[in-house]
Amino acid sequence: MSSPETWTHPEPGAVPAATAAQPTPEQVIAGLRATTEGGIELTQLLTPEGERVASPIFDGFVSDIGAEQLRGLYRDMVLVRRADREGNALQRQGQLGIWVPLLGQEAAQIGSGRALRPTDMAFPSYREHGVAWARGVDLKDIFGIFRCTDQGSWDFQGSRLHPYTIVIGNQVVNAVGYAMGQKFDGKVGNASHEDTAADSDEATITYFGDGATSQGDVHEGFVWSSVYDAPVVFFCQNNQWAISEPTERQSRLPLYQRARGYGFPGVRVDGNDVLACLAVTRWALHTCRNGNGPVLIEAFTYRMDAHTTSDDPTRYRLSEELEVWRLKDPIERVRAHLTRTEGADQEFFDAVDAEADEFAVELRDYCVNMPDPPPERIFSNVYAEPSPALDAQRDSYLSYLAGFESTAGEG
Amino acid sequence: MSSPETWTHPEPGAVPAATAAQPTPEQVIAGLRATTEGGIELTQLLTPEGERVASPIFDGFVSDIGAEQLRGLYRDMVLVRRADREGNALQRQGQLGIWVPLLGQEAAQIGSGRALRPTDMAFPSYREHGVAWARGVDLKDIFGIFRCTDQGSWDFQGSRLHPYTIVIGNQVVNAVGYAMGQKFDGKVGNASHEDTAADSDEATITYFGDGATSQGDVHEGFVWSSVYDAPVVFFCQNNQWAISEPTERQSRLPLYQRARGYGFPGVRVDGNDVLACLAVTRWALHTCRNGNGPVLIEAFTYRMDAHTTSDDPTRYRLSEELEVWRLKDPIERVRAHLTRTEGADQEFFDAVDAEADEFAVELRDYCVNMPDPPPERIFSNVYAEPSPALDAQRDSYLSYLAGFESTAGEG
Amino acid sequence: MTATMSRDAEQAGQGTQTLTIAKGLNLGLRAAMEADNKVILLGEDIGRLGGVFRVTDGLQKDFGEERVLDTPLSESGIIGAAIGLAVRGYRPVCEIQFDGFIFPGFDQIISQLAKLHYRSEGRISVPVVVRVPYGGGIGAVEHHSESPESLFCHIAGLKVVSCSNATDAYWMMQQAIASDDPVMFFEPKRRYWEKADVDTTAEPGPLMASRLVRRGDQNTTKRATLVSYGPQMRTCLDAATAAAEDGVSLDVIDLRSLSPLSLEPVFESVRRTGRLVMVTEAPSESSISSEVAARVQQECFYSLEAPVHRVTGFDTPYPPAKLEEHYLPDLDRVLYAVDQTLAY
C-alpha cells in the first residue's frame, strides 16, 4: 500500500499502509529522510561526474545551450558562490548582522533564474541571492538587508524581482495574485501553436523551501492557482533541512507529489544540475504561459552550509551527510563537463576565478562603506500619503535628538 | 494529460493539461462541476433504487448490519430529518435566529456517526446535527446555538462530541491534536492482528465541507496527521456548494484525490448511502486505530436546502439540480430496500413517522420555552480562574441594571 | 463590462438620492469600478449572490467574472492574492464575509499588506481595500458580531476607517479605493439598511478626518463631548437628542478615521466642554477607546473637568446574541455615562 494509486482503491485486508514513523524503503529513497537519492523520477541532464544524460522530454528546452552558454552558467554560479562566501565572511567580521548562505543551491537558483524572461516576475524567499543575480539585480543591493540598513533596495518593479520575504511561505499567495493579474491582463495563452509561447506571454515564479510546504499559505496558493489557471511556477528548493528539521517532519511523500492532490503537474529535478533546472523551469514557464495553470517543481538539493550564520548545524546533522553531498556539488559537475566535453581550459577557469575575486572585493568595499540610514527613515514611507499624526511623532523625535546635539555643542 | 499519474511524467509536447476553465469531461463527471455523478471510484452499497451492491472491499465492514440494524439507521435518519425540518419551521416562526439545515446529508452523518465507538472523538463543523444524534447528544442541546441563547450546551467530553465550529476549517487542526493525544496515550495500534483493532484503540473524526478544503488549516491538519500518524478521519461532506459557490471554485480535481499529495488514503463514498458511509467510515477508523495514520473520506452528497435560513439559493442555482438529487434521497433508498428486500411493512414506517412527530413536538416545546440566559452569563467563564478586573466590570454593570429595577419599582 | 447595464449603473452621479448604507457602498463600488478598470473585487459569494449582505449586488453581472471574483473559501488567499494583484497594478477590494472571519487572513494583513510600502521604501504601493462588515446587534451566531477594529488600529501602515451613514458609505468607499495606502474599511452591518439622502455629485472632505456632526448649545452649563464611530453613531446621535430634552448639551463627533486618528476636532470640543464620553461596542482593553482617552488626557489635561469616560463592549468574547442588548452600548448606557461624567 505504498503507492498513491492504490490509496484510492483501499484494500482493507491488505498490508498496512506505510506511515511516517515506518516508511517504506521506497519512501525513504524518495526523499522522506534526508538523502542524496532523488529517486527514479528525478530529472537530471548532467550527472555529478559531468556527463550529459539525454532526456527526450526536456532536451528540447535546452537545445540552445551550447558551450558558451554553459560557460555563462558556470560563471554565474561561481560569482554567486563567491558573493555568498563573502557574505559569510563579512558577517564573521561584524560587518553584517546575519548572512543566509545559499551554498549548494547555486544550480537550482541560476538554472531557474536564467529560465525567466525579463517580463516574467519572481517572488523570492530570503535565500535567493542566485535568483537575484540572474534577474540582473546588483548583489550589493542585497547586502543592506543583512547589514540591517534596509529591507531590500533594488528596483523591484523594474527587475521584476519582488522583495525578499522572511515569513515562511506567505509570499506564495502574493505570487499567485500577481500571476492572476498577468492572466487578466491578457498576457497568457497568446501563442498560435502549443509548441510556442507568444512573446507577450508572461509567467510568475515563486521560491520557497521544503519547510514552507507545511504552511497554510502555500496550500492556498496551490488552490487559487489551479482554480484560476494562474501562470505560476512553484519552485520548491528542497535543501533537505528547515533549520534543524529534516524533510520528514513536513511530509510522508516526496514533495513534488503534493501537486497530485490539486490536479497540476509536479516534477522533481536534480537541484544540483543547472542544466536540468534550466530545462525543467523553462518547460514549466512554457506551460504556464500557454494558459494551463500552475506547475510545481521540487529542486532536490542540499543546504551545504548552516541555515544562517546564527545557526550551528553540528547540533543536529552528521558531517557525513555533507561529505556525500559534496560529491554532487553543482559547480564541480559543470566544470568537469566543460573540461571533458566542451574543451574549456585552465585559462577560462582562472579568468572566472579572477573575476570572482574582483567581485568579492567590490562587494566588500561597498558593504563596509554602506552608511547607516538617517533616523528620519524610521518614519518615512509608512504611508504613501502624508499622515499628520506620524509627522508629529517624527518631528518631536527629531527635535529631541537635535536637543542632544545642541547640548553636545554647548558642552 | 488529464490523469494525475502522467503529471509526474510531463510530456511537454503532448496535449495541454486540463485547466479549471477548460476541464476534461472526466473531470466534470468526477465532481468538478456540481453534478450528481460521483464517478467510477464512488463507493456505493445501496443504489438510489434501494438495491444492495456487493463490495468485496467494504462488505466485511457491515456484515453485522441486518434488517434490524438497517431499520435503526432508517429511524435515525427520519428522526434527524424531522428535527431539521422543525428547526427550519422554528426559525420561520421567529423562535430561532437562524437554522442550518442538513437536509440531504442524513446518510453521510448517520452512517459516519454510527461508525464511531463511544471512545472515539468527533470534531464537527456547524451542520452536524445528524452526527450529534448518533453520538447520543440530546438534540435539544443543539437548538440553543441557533436560538442564540448559548454556544452549545451538551456534555462535550462525555459525549465525545466537541462544540460546533463556525470558522471554516479551523477545528481540523484541533482534531488532529486530539488524535495525536490518543496516540501518545497509547490508544493506537494495540491489536494483535491487522484485521482487528483492540478495544482500547481510539480514533478521531472531524467534519468539514467542500468549501473548507481551501483553507490553510485543513492543509496543516493533513500535514500534521500524516507526519505524526495521527488516528484521524477527515470526513468531508461535499454537498456541492459553499453557500453560492460550486465545488469548482475550490478544486480542479475530485476532493478525495487531495489526499494523494500527502501520502494517505483518500476515498469517495456515496454520501447519500448510509450503508456505504457506515462501511467506509468503519474501515477508515479501523485503519486509524491500527496506527496507519489519517484517512480522507469525501462523502459525495447534496445540500438539498438553503445554506442557512438566511440564504436564498434560487439566486445561484437551478431548481433542476435539486430535482435530480431528489431521486437520490438518502432516506428513500433505505425505505425502498427495507420494503423490497427486508420485508418492512407500512406499520414500521408509520411507527417511525409517529415517533418523529412526537420528537418534533418535544423539540418545539423545549425550544419555545427555553429561557434567556441571565446577563451574568456575559461575564462568566471568560477565564477558568477568577479575574478581579472582569468581576469589577460585571459588578458595575449589574448594579447599573439593578438601578433600573429600583427606579422601575419606585416609578 | 457588458453592454446591457443594470439600472444601478445610471444611479451613480445623479444628484441627491435616498440610499441605504448598503446601497451607498454598492454605488460607491460601482462608481470606482467605472472610473478605473483596475478596480477588481474579491470575496466569497460576492459574485453571483451579490454578497451575503448584497453590497456587491449586480456588479459581477455588469463587470464580469474577471472583475468580481467569487474566490475559494480562503481569507489568507483573498488578502494575499489582492496584494499580488496590487503589485501588478490592480486596485483590489476584498470582502471579508463577517468580522470574525478576518483572522485567517491576519498574517497577510500584518506582515505583507501593512509593511510592503515601508520595507520597499515606497517603491511598491499596495492600494488594497479590505471591507469588513462588523459589529453586533443582528441576532447572529458566534463570530458574526465582533468589533476587531482596534487590532488594526495598532498596526502601522494600515489606514482604518469606518462609515456611519449612507453619504460616507458612498464617498468614503471611493476615497478608500483611490487611496494608495491599504485601507481597512469597517462597515456597520447592523446599520446597512438605514437610509439617508446622499448627494452623489459633490465630493465631501477628506477620508482621514473626524467630523463634528452635532454641535451642542454652547450656552448650556451642562455640556460634554460624545465621540464614536460606525454603528454607535446612531446611538450617540439619539442620546444627544434625548439629552438636549433634559437640558444637557452634547457635541457629537464621528471619528471616521480610526487610524491614524485625526483628533483635532475632539480636542477642540473637549477644550470647550471639559468632558468626554467615548462610545464604542468594541471591548475596552488596549483598544481604540483607550487610545482616545490617552490622547485626550494628554492634550486637554487642563481642560478636563472629569476623567475621560468610556462606554464600551465588555472585555469578554461576544456573548450569545440573546444577551447582546446588554453587551452593546445603548441610549441608556450612554446617557448614564454622560450623567456620571457631569456629576464628577
Add this chain to the structure above:
Amino acid sequence: MTATMSRDAEQAGQGTQTLTIAKGLNLGLRAAMEADNKVILLGEDIGRLGGVFRVTDGLQKDFGEERVLDTPLSESGIIGAAIGLAVRGYRPVCEIQFDGFIFPGFDQIISQLAKLHYRSEGRISVPVVVRVPYGGGIGAVEHHSESPESLFCHIAGLKVVSCSNATDAYWMMQQAIASDDPVMFFEPKRRYWEKADVDTTAEPGPLMASRLVRRGDQNTTKRATLVSYGPQMRTCLDAATAAAEDGVSLDVIDLRSLSPLSLEPVFESVRRTGRLVMVTEAPSESSISSEVAARVQQECFYSLEAPVHRVTGFDTPYPPAKLEEHYLPDLDRVLYAVDQTLAY
C-alpha cells in the same frame, strides 16, 4: 523520561542559583514537565536543536520525542494541535520562534484558544501556554524584533504575561503552565542572557499581579512613577538609579501581567507621586500603553499633576535594525520623559 538525566535535571529545586533568564525559563519548563507528565512542548526546532535561543535545551533528550515535538513548519498547526491536545487532557507549551511569526497562528488563538472555555460555559479548559520571544535590540532582520503583545491584551479569554528577570522566568513559567487558562507568555529575548540570583525553592506571589520593584524616596519633592514590563524593565531600573543621582525619586512598577491588568500597585503609587511615565517598546496606538493611561486618568484623576506620559516604540513598522537604537526607548528617552512630566 530517560534514565540518564542531564545535569540540568538536578538543578531545579536546589535553593538559590545564578541563572540567566533563558536558563530560568529552561529550568521552569523542566520543573513543570517533571511535576506533570501531561506537560508537552511543541515548536519548530525546539527538540534536537533545543530552540534557536536554547530555551528548550536538553529537554527532548531527557523527556523524549513524544513530549518535546519538533513540529512541521506551521504556526496555525502548532496552536491548533495544542488546543486539541489540551482538550485531550494535555498541558501543551508552544514555542513561536519569533514574535513576527505568530500571525499565521492568530486565528487559532483568537477564535479557538481564547474562546473555548467561554463558549463551552466552562466545560472545556484549554491550558495552553504560548511562548513568544519578543522585542527588539538584537540587531536582527525583519519580523524578529516586534512587540505584538497589545493585540493579545485586547482579546478576552487570554492571559498575557511577560517576565523581566530570571526569578520571574523560572516561576512564572511554571505558574503559567499550571494555569487552567490559555497564557500568552512573552519573553524579553534581548534580555535572555541577563543573570540574577534565583531562589528555586520559595514560590513567589501570584502570576497575575503587578509588582512595585523599586520604591522611590518619599521625602524627595521630585517624584514620579515608572511603569513598564519585559525588556524595558532593565531600562526603567537604570533610569531610576540615574534619576536618583539627580535628586529625582522614581517608583518603578513591573506590570508582569499585561492582561487582565492588575493596576492597583500603579494607582497606589500614582496617588503618592502624582505623575506617571509608561514605558514600552510596543507602538503606542491602541495599545497596552494607551490602556494604562486611560485607566490611570480614570482612577487617579484628582491625584495626577501631569498627564500620563508614554515612552513607546513609534507608530511605524519595526525599522531596519541599524535604526533600532532610535526606535527603542532608552535611558535618555525615559529620563527626558520624566523631566517633561515633572516640568508640567
